[in-house]
Amino acid sequence: MLSKIKERIYKLNPDVKLVAVSKNVDESEVLSLYNEAQSDFGENRVQELKRKMSVLPNLNINWHFIGRLQTNKINQLIELNPLLIHSIDSLSLAKALDKRLELKAKKQDILLQINSAKEQSKAGVMPELANETYEEIKQACKNLNLIGVMSIGAYSDDMKLVQKSFEATYKIYESLSQKDAKICSMGMSNDFELAIKCGSNLIRLGSILYGK
Numbered sequence: 001m002l003s004k005i006k007e008r009i010y011k012l013n014p015d016v017k018l019v020a021v022s023k024n025v026d027e028s029e030v031l032s033l034y035n036e037a038q039s040d041f042g043e044n045r046v047q048e049l050k051r052k053m054s055v056l057p058n059l060n061i062n063w064h065f066i067g068r069l070q071t072n073k074i075n076q077l078i079e080l081n082p083l084l085i086h087s088i089d090s091l092s093l094a095k096a097l098d099k100r101l102e103l104k105a106k107k108q109d110i111l112l113q114i115n116s117a118k119e120q121s122k123a124g125v126m127p128e129l130a131n132e133t134y135e136e137i138k139q140a141c142k143n144l145n146l147i148g149v150m151s152i153g154a155y156s157d158d159m160k161l162v163q164k165s166f167e168a169t170y171k172i173y174e175s176l177s178q179k180d181a182k183i184c185s186m187g188m189s190n191d192f193e194l195a196i197k198c199g200s201n202l203i204r205l206g207s208i209l210y211g212k
């Protein structure tokens with residue numbers, strides 16, 4: 001399964017990084033992908049990330065946090081030292097994270113989540129405000145390394161609409177690249193090939209990896 005997907009990815013762009021989203025599977029599935037040389041995994045809940053890390057000790061996994069971050073979970077998440085938090089979606093959340101990092105003398109790599117399809121149900125800053133918010137976080141939060149953007153494609157069967165949302169995200173990413181932005185995280189099981197064609201360099205795949 002994994003090797004087939006990798007072929008599809010690498011045919012489009014061999015430099016795209018794959019994060020295997022493990023939120024809906026248990027540790028045995030993580031382990032089997034890990035044994036196929038998959039090193040990066042993503043979780044969307046702090047509690048479950050903590051649990052998986054504790055039942056899978058001593059593996060060389062890069063953990064990504066991709067879900068909504070509640071302020072009362074920030075300390076727990078920091079303790080887990082995730083490689084990258086994809087889902088910072090406001091200056092206030094960034095400041096709250098920065099403050100707690102300061103107290104622990106830690107630094108954290110993050111992405112700014114953008115709601116490029118402007119969907120009510122989704123987290124993320126509005127695309128018009130993305131550049132400004134990105135700059136504000138850079139200025140205000142010395143313990144955060146803001147290194148790019150994350151977005152979820154439009155929720156639609158109309159691939160033209162999905163494409164539009166990816167293009168909007170990529171345009172913002174491009175405008176930031178002189179400010180050390182190097183990760184454009186977009187594309188999931190249903191739309192990753194389109195996302196790569198639109199410039200994504202990190203895709204987050206869940207269901208398609210597990211044949212569900």
Ligand SMILES: *Cc1c(COP(=O)(O)O)cnc(C)c1O
Nearest residue numbers: 021044066188189204205206207
């Ligand atoms: C669940 C999830 C994914 C993976 O979704 P699939 O459709 O299962 O590939 C990717 N990104 C985020 C933020 C998610 O919550």
